[in-house]
Amino acid sequence: MACSALPLQIAENNLTHCHYVSLHCRKDGEIRIALQEAPASESYHCPLCQAPCYWIPLGEGGTLRPLPFWNRIQDSHSFREADRRLWLDLKRRQVQA
Numbered sequence: 001m002a003c004s005a006l007p008l009q010i011a012e013n014n015l016t017h018c019h020y021v022s023l024h025c026r027k028d029g030e031i032r033i034a035l036q037e038a039p040a041s042e043s044y045h046c047p048l049c050q051a052p053c054y055w056i057p058l059g060e061g062g063t064l065r066p067l068p069f070w071n072r073i074q075d076s077h078s079f080r081e082a083d084r085r086l087w088l089d090l091k092r093r094q095v096q097a
């Protein structure tokens with residue numbers, strides 16, 4: 001799917017546009033956060049211990065969940081996977097329609 005098709009896909013499916021970022025907290029490890037906007041500064045506060053952490057962008061997407069939400073990588077392996085499956089489901093639905 002081309003990047004330019006993403007906003008349309010999101011609007012059509014009532015998804016909220018979001019930015020995924022990965023935080024590396026010294027105490028808590030890797031945490032992935034979905035935000036409405038990418039952080040404005042180069043650090044973002046860890047949702048667990050509030051320490052400022054460097055973040056890296058993971059990409060943009062759409063979600064049905066209220067923003068922001070986050071997952072600690074040890075706790076869930078399904079964060080990215082769940083969204084990938086959502087996209088695949090949407091694609092499948094569109095193919096059938």
Ligand SMILES: [Zn+2]
Nearest residue numbers: 025028046049
């Ligand atoms: Zn932390």
